[in-house]
Amino acid sequence: MTHLRSGQVAEQAGVNPQTLRYYERRGLIAEPPRSPGGHRAYPPETVDLLIVIKAAQRLGFTLEEVAELIDTGRRGHPTPDLRARAKAKIAEVDARIADLMTIRTTLNQVVTAGCDSLTDCTCPDCPMVT
Structure with missing residues (x-):
């Protein structure tokens, strides 16, 4: 061998x-x-x-x-456990995708609002402080 x-x-x-x-x-x-x-x-x-x-x-x-x-x-x-674990991973991925979509939406709001600072933003209705 x-x-x-x-x-x-x-x-x-x-x-x-x-x-x-x-x-x-x-x-x-x-x-x-x-x-x-x-x-x-x-x-x-x-x-x-x-x-x-x-x-x-x-x-x-x-x-x-x-x-x-x-x-x-x-x-x-x-290993039927593989299928169960794969389904759990799919749920984890779906949750991460949802989190990332929320982050993306907020970042788009920051850009659209014209935010200029994390600590002293002067834009009206800053999405970072809501």
Whole structure:
């Protein structure tokens, strides 16, 4: 079986070598055996696992959440929890979008009102003080 060194895994997965060690400490990836020369010898599937971890992070899952989902999968159990967690993430994203839309609306009001200072605004009906 071919094993990969840290740099090879990192390059193929699009992460830096420190990320590998961090993920090992967090339990996201297994600590690999060492070569006779003392180098880490990762199995090739580590690259796929890292790609999945990074994809889950881009979807808003925390590393703790990713670790829990991976652990469930490693035990060979189906992970309906993934669907529930994805629905919860959708709700979080929707809430953030609503917050961002409120911020955008207020910023547009600031621009339209001609606000000139956060502390001593002289525009009439300043949206910042309402």
